Amino acid sequence: MTAIALALIGVSAGLLGSLMGVGGGVIVVPALSELYGVPFREAVAVSLVVIIANSSASSAAYVQRGASDLRIGVVLELATVTGAILGSSVAGLAPVRTLKLLFAAVAIYSAVSLWLRRHQASEAQVAGAYEVRGWGPGLAVSTAAGALSGLLGVGGGVFKMPAMTLAMGVPFKVAAATSNFMIGVTAAAGAYVYWGRGEVNAELAAPVVVGTFVGARLGSSLLERLPARRLQVAFAGILAFLGGRMAWNVLGGPG
C-alpha cells in the first residue's frame, strides 16, 4: 500500500468530516481493513489518531468563532471519555468478527442519518443563546457514543448530534461544533488504550493524517461552492457500500 493511497483515504475522510460533519472514522476503518487488509484493531487505532487531527483542526476554527459551547462540551466529555476507555478496553478482548458486524451497523446507520439529513435546515446560532435541558439523556448517549468511538474508531457524532439537538435543545450548528470539540478528547482516550496494546502504527497513520488535514481544508474552502446535498447522498451511498461489504465479508461472502 503506497503512501499516496493512504493519503487519498485521508483526503476522503477529511472531505467527509468537513462537508458532512461526520468524523472520518467511518471511511478510514473500512478503507484500511476491507480494501487494504490492515488488521481491524490497527485500522481502528489509525482512525482514532486521524480523528484527533481532524477534530483539533476543525474545532480550533469553530472555537475561535465562538460556535462551540465549551460548557456543554466539558461536561459531556466526562461521559464520552469514560465510554471511550471502556470501549477501547473491551475492543482488546472482543472477537474481530463481532467488532466488524457492529461497525457495519454503525456505518449503515450513519449512511441513513446522512440521507435523512440532506434536507435539514441548519440555523445559524452562537453558543449560549438557548436554554440547555435533558442532561440525563445527553450524558447517557455521550457515554454510548464514547464507547463506540473506543470500540470502532469512529467519532460518534452521528449519535451525539440527535441527543444534543433533540434531547438537550442545543441548536444544530452549535451541536455540530460542540460535538467536533469533544471528538478529539474522546478519540485520545481510546487511542491511549490502543497505544498501550502496541496497536498504533505511526508510519501507517502519518500519510492518512496528512491527507485528512488536506481534505478537511479543501472541504471547508469548497463548502459554499460544492453541491453539498448531492455530496451528502453520494457519501451516504459510499458508507452504505462499505458497511454492507464489511457485513457481507463477515457473514460468509467472498473476499
Add this chain to the structure above:
Amino acid sequence: MNRAVSLALWIGTFTGVGLCLGAALAHAAGLGASARIASLGVVALLLTPPLRLAVTAAAFWREGGRRYAAAAGVVLLALAIAAARALTR
C-alpha cells in the same frame, strides 16, 4: 477563553500534522528516520487533547466557572491515567 483554547488546538495540530508530513516525505525519500518522525507526529497529536483540556480548565478557573474547570480537570486526570497505563504496559 476561546482564543487561548483555539491557539492550543492549532499548536498541537500543526506540530502533529507537520511531523506526519515530514515522516511521509522522509519515507518517500527512503530515509530511515521516517518511523521515528511518524511516532513523534502521532505523539504530538495524542498530546493535543490534554493540552486543550488544561488550557480550557485554566480559562474556566480564571473566569470563575469553577464547576466547568473541575469537569475539565477530571477529564484531564482520566486521560493522564489512561496515558500512564499505556506507557507502563
